[in-house]
Amino acid sequence: MTDQAAAANLDQIPAGAESTNPAWIKTQLARHPQRPYPMDFIERIFTDFSEIHGDRAFGDDLAMVCGLARFHGEEVMVIGNLKGRGTKEKVRRNFGMPNPEGYRKALRAMKIAEKFRRPVFTFIDLTAAHPGITAEERGQAEAIARNLREMARLRVATIATITGEGGSGGALALAVADRVLMMENAIYSVIPPEACGSIIWRDAGKRAQAAAALKITSEDVSRLGCVDDVVPEPSGGAHNDPVAAAALLDEKLAWHLSELQALTAEERVARRLTKFREIARFYKNV
DSSP: OOHHHHHHHOTTOOSSGGGGOHHHHHHHHHTOTTSOOHHHHHHHHOEEEEEEOOOSSSOOOTTEEEEEEEETTEEEEEEEEOOOSSHHHHHHTGGGOOOHHHHHHHHHHHHHHHHTTOOEEEEEEESOSOOSHHHHHTTHHHHHHHHHHHHHTOSSOEEEEEEEEEEHHHHHTTOOSSEEEEETTOEEESSOHHHHHHHHSSOGGGHHHHHHHHTOBHHHHHHTTSOSEEEOOOTTOGGGOHHHHHHHHHHHHHHHHHHHHTSOHHHHHHHHHHHHHHTTOOOOOO
16 A cells, blocks of 8 residues: 555544655554454454453453464464453553553463463554553563563464554563564554654654654564564555455464474574564674
8 A cells, every 4th residue: 555545545644744754644544543453353363262361460451362262273372452442441441551460461371372382473552551650560561571581482483463553662572473563554663653752852743753763664664674574454554444454464374373383492482582682783793
């Protein structure tokens, strides 16, 4: 899809310079209110989903969903964050921003998958992990850091997909995977454009300029080596045809899983560690 087509499709883009900024257009598409959320993809791609609740330490985070399922007949583990559609549901799901117990639940599910040798699929669409005081009191930073470490050495095949927004450490805590995929109109960034504008220019209104500077689009992130593959979307964006979008993602997931399962556990772990060590390394010793 061209940037012009994206602009024509999205009726909520503000007038002015933002409407011609490719990075901001993609940001608006990633945030489109009708864009399929992780659970929408999970329901269309997987079968026999059986949810796992709780972190066995504090509680059950409703912003995170984990469960066993089948992918083309094979038993797998699926994990994703939940945003909710209506206002009440969004509040109940904490607007898709997981608390520490959400990340600990996700890690518990990954360890179950490792024990029973099940591949792990994660689906990510969040602005960030929950930044509130209660989350900090319960160890948000530690929970994210532990996920980063443990995902890096999981012995089963892991595939992460950025379906909408991939924001900061909250996204990375589910994305240290053998293969990281990104939907064509998704974004992946260390900080939202509005927050970046507020910090750099003291003006959140410079969000379009910040989006371009951050290199957050699938093309930019792929060029930087931070994702392994870009999943095409139907014309105008995934929200125009969620069924087709899920089918395109399903095809990519099946192809990457097949490749990963041809490797030994030792090879997967070694390649995973090497990949993340090389990301964003611009200078190498000769």
